[in-house]
Amino acid sequence: MAVIEAISTVYMEAFGAEASYIIWDDIPDTYKHLEIRVSGQTNRATYGNDALEIRMGDDADSPLDVGGNYSYITLETDGTTSAFGHGGVNTSIPRIGRLTSNTANAANFGMAVITVMDYANTNKSTTVLSMGGNWTALGTTANSVSATFNSVMWYDTAAVNAISLFCEDGTGWMRGSCATLYGIND
Amino acid sequence: MADPSYIAAGVLTDPEAWVALATESPSGANVEFVSTDDGQVGDWSQYMDLVIIGYARSGVSGAGNTGVYFTLNNDGASNYAWQQYQGDGASASADAQASISYIRFGVAPKAGATANQFGAYVIQLSDINSGKYKSAFCQGACDLGGSGNVNMFVGLYKSQAPISVIDLTDDTGFVAGSRFDLFGVLPRMVA
Numbered sequence: 379m380a381v382i383e384a385i386s387t388v389y390m391e392a393f394g395a396e397a398s399y400i401i402w403d404d405i406p407d408t409y410k411h412l413e414i415r416v417s418g419q420t421n422r423a424t425y426g427n428d429a430l431e432i433r434m435g436d437d438a439d440s441p442l443d444v445g446g447n448y449s450y451i452t453l454e455t456d457g458t459t460s461a462f463g464h465g466g467v468n469t470s471i472p473r474i475g476r477l478t479s480n481t482a483n484a485a486n487f488g489m490a491v492i493t494v495m496d497y498a499n500t501n502k503s504t505t506v507l508s509m510g511g512n513w514t515a516l517g518t519t520a521n522s523v524s525a526t527f528n529s530v531m532w533y534d535t536a537a538v539n540a541i542s543l544f545c546e547d548g549t550g551w552m553r554g555s556c557a558t559l560y561g562i563n564d
Numbered sequence: 565m566a567d568p569s570y571i572a573a574g575v576l577t578d579p580e581a582w583v584a585l586a587t588e589s590p591s592g593a594n595v596e597f598v599s600t601d602d603g604q605v606g607d608w609s610q611y612m613d614l615v616i617i618g619y620a621r622s623g624v625s626g627a628g629n630t631g632v633y634f635t636l637n638n639d640g641a642s643n644y645a646w647q648q649y650q651g652d653g654a655s656a657s658a659d660a661q662a663s664i665s666y667i668r669f670g671v672a673p674k675a676g677a678t679a680n681q682f683g684a685y686v687i688q689l690s691d692i693n694s695g696k697y698k699s700a701f702c703q704g705a706c707d708l709g710g711s712g713n714v715n716m717f718v719g720l721y722k723s724q725a726p727i728s729v730i731d732l733t734d735d736t737g738f739v740a741g742s743r744f745d746l747f748g749v750l751p752r753m754v755a
Contacts, residue, residue, distance in 0.1 A: 384581040387612075387751040415613055415749065417691040417699065455649045455658040485697040485724055489690035510701050511718030513645050523660060525649045525701075525718040554696060558612060558751050560581055 381563045382413070390555040397551050399544040402559050403441045407498035407537050409561030414492040414541070416510070418555040420548035422479035426457070426514035426522030429546035430475035430490055432506060436536035443534060448472035450530045455511075457523030471546055472532075476524040478512040480552055487554065488512030488524075497538040504538055506530040568604055570753070578754040582747050583611070591740040592623060599728040608728060609693055611748035616687040618744035620672045622734040627676040629706050629713065632734045633666035634687065636698065636721050640665050646700075646719040652712070667719035670704020672734055677708055682741065692727040 388400050405412070422428040435442035450472040451465040466472065477488030490510030497504055511525040532538070543557060570579040585606055588595040597616075600606035608614065624630045635644070644667050647660045661668075672683040683706035690699045700719040706712045721727075732744060 382581045384578065384750055384752040415690070417694070417696065453649070455647050455660075457647065457660060459658050459660070461649050461656050461658040483697065485695065486720065487691065487694075487696045487699055489688070489699040489701055489718075491688055491701065509703065509716065511647065511716075512699070513647065513718060513720035523645075523647045523718070525647045525658075525716050527649075527716060554694065556612075556691065556694075556751075 383561045385559045385561050387558040388556060390551050390553050398549060399542050400551070400557050401441070401540065401542040403540045405539045405541065407539065409498070409563050410496065411562040412494040412497050413560040413562060414543070414557055415560070416475070416490040416492065416543065416557040417487045418477040418557070419487045419552040420477055420479050420545035421550050421552055422545065422548035423481060426479055426482055427476045427488065427512050427524055428479045428548050429473045430477050431471050431544050431546050432474040432492070432530055433542045434504060434532045434538045435540035436534060437539060438536065439540065441540035442542050443532065444470055446470045447533045448530060450474070450528065453527040455523065455525045456521055472530040473546065474506060474508045474528050474530050475510045476512055476526050477545065478514050479548060482514040486512070486514045494538060494541070500535055500537055503535055504532045576753060578752065579750065581750045583750065585746045585748050588744045590738040590742050593737045594731060594733040595738065595744050597730045597746050601728065608748060609726060610750070612691060612751040613749040614689040614692055614727065615747045615749060616685070616730070616744055619682045619684045620734070620738045620742035621682045622672040622674050623736040623739050624674045624734060625676060626674045628674055628711070629671040629677065629683070629708065630674050630734060631668050632670050632672045632683070632732070633668050634730055634732045635666050636727050637723065637725060637729050638731070639723065643722045644719060645722070646717050648715055648717050650713050650715040667700055667721070668717055669702035670715050671706045671713050673706060673708060675739065681708055689727060695724045697722050697724060698727055
């Protein structure tokens with residue numbers, strides 16, 4: 379039976395204001411997989427939602443790889459009846475989900491459940507899987523609502539020991555956002 | 565009152581993060597999970613998230629499949645919204661509901677579907693004790709052997725109250741063989 383341990387929880391209200399990013403450093407390599415559960419809102423001033431981005435790092439980074447060493451693929455909805463795909467290659471801002479922005483009701487937060495597979499293996503480029511989405515008081519208008527299914531690959535084969543989450547269009551997380559890093563073992 | 569298992573000799577420990585809370589195996593009935601509100605393991609006020617893993621078959625008559633839904637805190641008013649992204653084996657589509665009285669989490673085989681076919685579901689409820697509106701993400705799979713749907717939903721309950729009741733329904737009641745397991749997900753409890 380799998381054992382799931384909470385490694386660290388970050389609460390944005392602990393900082394008393396907006397924070398620009400969430401980061402976990404010195405992640406132990408003693409787990410099989412990692413899971414991150416996020417409830418978040420960013421300070422983007424336009425549209426109802428914002429893209430959630432992820433970066434990773436190893437011992438040689440300080441602490442993250444901020445280069446164009448990632449690719450990503452998403453399947454998304456946008457609040458209407460349309461569904462679409464999106465992706466990027468050799469990018470430094472790989473999308474791993476969507477969260478609510480600060481343009482509508484302050485109580486609306488998006489969510490994401492992110493799984494980092496076999497993160498300590500040194501023979502694989504690390505692959506990350508995520509599902510989640512958001513709804514805002516803007517309702518069924520474009521760029522306000524999403525249900526997303528995401529994949530990110532970090533080209534590096536080193537063991538992941540640092541992970542950061544940040545928003546693409548806003549400059550920070552709003553108070554009340556929180557994220558917990560879990561380790562999964564046999 | 566006895567201490568919960570994660571308090572040892574008065575000291576808070578950091579237990580396994582996923583805690584099995586309850587199992588329901590309905591037979592001709594809908595399902596309701598309720599927080600015990602007693603400071604023990606079944607008290608939802610200590611958990612960050614809730615997760616429900618289930619499989620179900622509907623009692624609704626006819627062939628094909630039918631929608632399955634949940635409501636929170638016994639609130640049957642139009643205080644919910646959701647977006648769906650689904651595929652039926654041939655095409656993908658999306659739809660949204662901005663003001664509705666439930667959150668849909670998938671579809672289930674109707675009573676007239678081929679015997680022994682069930683739908684499967686994972687429902688994630690985020691930050692259930694916060695002052696936020698409550699967000700949900702649901703995955704559903706209902707393969708009927710040549711037809712059916714795979715779905716993902718994001719849902720919103722427009723209430724800032726903590727979640728203490730979850731009702732799962734298909735309108736008429738899930739048939740025997742259906743099962744739903746509720747888990748609580750703890751945050752990091754010890755610095």
